[in-house]
Amino acid sequence: MKPMNTLSSCPVCPTAVRQTDSPNARKLTAVLGLLLLITTAGIAQRQDNNADNAFLPGPARSVSTVPANGDVNPYGVAFITSDFQIGSGPLKNGDILVSNFNNSMNLQGTGTTIVRISRMGKQSLFFQGKVPLGLSTALGTLQAGFVVVGNFPSTDGTIATATPGSLLVVNNHGQLKQTITSPEIQGPWDMALVDHGGQAIAFIANALTGTVSRLDFTVSAAGLTLTHSKTIASGYIHRGDPVTFVVSPTGLVYDERSDILYVASTGDNEVFAVKNASERTSDGGVGRIVYQDNVHLHGALAMAEAPNGHLLVSNSDGINSDPAQPSEIVEFTKDGTFVKQLSVDPAQGGAFGLAVHNSDDVATFAAVDDNTATLTIWQINQ
Numbered sequence: 029m030k031p032m033n034t035l036s037s038c039p040v041c042p043t044a045v046r047q048t049d050s051p052n053a054r055k056l057t058a059v060l061g062l063l064l065l066i067t068t069a070g071i072a073q074r075q076d077n078n079a080d081n082a083f084l085p086g087p088a089r090s091v092s093t094v095p096a097n098g099d100v101n102p103y104g105v106a107f108i109t110s111d112f113q114i115g116s117g118p119l120k121n122g123d124i125l126v127s128n129f130n131n132s133m134n135l136q137g138t139g140t141t142i143v144r145i146s147r148m149g150k151q152s153l154f155f156q157g158k159v160p161l162g163l164s165t166a167l168g169t170l171q172a173g174f175v176v177v178g179n180f181p182s183t184d185g186t187i188a189t190a191t192p193g194s195l196l197v198v199n200n201h202g203q204l205k206q207t208i209t210s211p212e213i214q215g216p217w218d219m220a221l222v223d224h225g226g227q228a229i230a231f232i233a234n235a236l237t238g239t240v241s242r243l244d245f246t247v248s249a250a251g252l253t254l255t256h257s258k259t260i261a262s263g264y265i266h267r268g269d270p271v272t273f274v275v276s277p278t279g280l281v282y283d284e285r286s287d288i289l290y291v292a293s294t295g296d297n298e299v300f301a302v303k304n305a306s307e308r309t310s311d312g313g314v315g316r317i318v319y320q321d322n323v324h325l326h327g328a329l330a331m332a333e334a335p336n337g338h339l340l341v342s343n344s345d346g347i348n349s350d351p352a353q354p355s356e357i358v359e360f361t362k363d364g365t366f367v368k369q370l371s372v373d374p375a376q377g378g379a380f381g382l383a384v385h386n387s388d389d390v391a392t393f394a395a396v397d398d399n400t401a402t403l404t405i406w407q408i409n410q
Contacts (some may be wrong), residue, residue: 083393103163104177104178109387128143129162138183142156155198165381174247176197216234216235260289263313301362334393382395392405
C-alpha cells in the first residue's frame with residue numbers, strides 16, 4: 029500500500045468466519061435497500077439475481093489506529109473471539125487488533141506495534157516490538173491465547189533493504205513469545221490462520237517469491253512447533269514497488285468444508301482457488317481463476333469471508349486504477365458473481381486489511397483506512 033500522505037483523525041461517528049447458510053445470514057443486508065453497480069461483462073460479472081443477499085453495510089464508527097509512538101499505515105485486522113484464552117491479559121472477547129506497517133516517519137516495513145480496539149471503541153497499545161520490524165497484514169489469533177503476526181521488515185522503508193522476515197508469536201499479555209523463521213516464509217504479506225486447538229495451519233502469502241506456503245504447527249502452552257512446511261501455490265505476479273512497497277499475492281481465505289484456499293493476487297488482479305490446500309504435497313501453481321473483474325477489481329489485496337459465504341476483497345488502487353472508484357471493498361460470490369462494493373475513503377489507496385466476526389445474532393465487520401490511519405467498524409443485526 030502506498031505511504032500515507034497526510035495523517036488525520038476521524039471523529040467517532042461510526043486468516044474469516046465460518047460460513048453459514050442460515051436464513052438470517054442470507055438476509056444480512058436486505059434492510060439496507062442498497063445495491064451498487066451490478067455489471068454484466070466477463071466471467072465475474074454474471075448478474076446476481078439475489079442481490080439482497082449482500083453483506084456490506086453502512087458505516088458505524090471509526091477509531092484511530094495510531095499508538096503513542098506514531099506508527100501509521102494500519103494493515104492487518106483480527107478479532108478476539110470467545111474461545112480465545114484471555115487469562116489475566118488485557119484482551120477481551122470482541123476486541124479488534126490492528127498491526128501497523130510504517131513507523132512515525134512513514135517509512136514502510138518499519139512499524140513495530142499492534143493496537144487493541146475495545147468493543148467500546150477505545151484504542152490502546154497491545155504489543156510493541158524492537159526494530160527491525162515491519163508488521164504486515166498477516167495477523168491472526170489462536171484459541172491457545174496467542175496472536176500471530178507477519179514481520180516483513182525494511183531498514184530504510186524500501187523493498188531494496190527488505191528481508192524474508194518471520195512470524196512473531198505474541199502471548200495474551202502482549203509479550204513476544206517466539207520468532208518463527210523458515211525457508212517457506214519469504215516476506216509474509218498476508219495469512220490465513222486455521223485453528224484446530226492443539227494443531228494449527230498458517231497459509232502464508234509470500235511477497236518476495238510470489239508463492240503461497242502452508243506451515244503446519246502443533247500448539248501448546250509453550251508456543252508453536254513447526255512440524256511441516258510446503259509451497260502449495262506459485263506463479264503469481266510479484267515485484268517491489270516504490271509506492272505500494274510490493275505487488276504480490278495478498279489476501280487468503282480458507283474454506284475448510286471444501287479444502288479450498290482462495291488467493292487474491294494484486295498484480296494479476298484476480299482471485300484464484302487452490303484445491304486440497306491442507307493436504308496437497310505438490311505445488312498447485314496459481315490455481316483456478318474464480319473472480320476476474322476489471323470493472324470492480326483495482327489491485328486485489330486483503331480478503332475475508334462474510335457469514336453469508338461471500339468473499340470480501342479490498343483494492344489497492346495501484347493496479348487497473350479508477351479514480352471514480354477509490355478505496356473500494358468488493359463483495360462477490362465464490363462462483364465469481366459481483367454483489368456490491370463499498371468505499372472506505374474518498375481518496376485512492378485507503379483500503380487494505382479487513383476482517384469479519386460473527387457472534388450470536390450480530391456480525392461485525394472491520395476495515396482499515398491507510399489514508400487516515402483509522403479502523404472503521406460496522407455492526408449488523410442478523
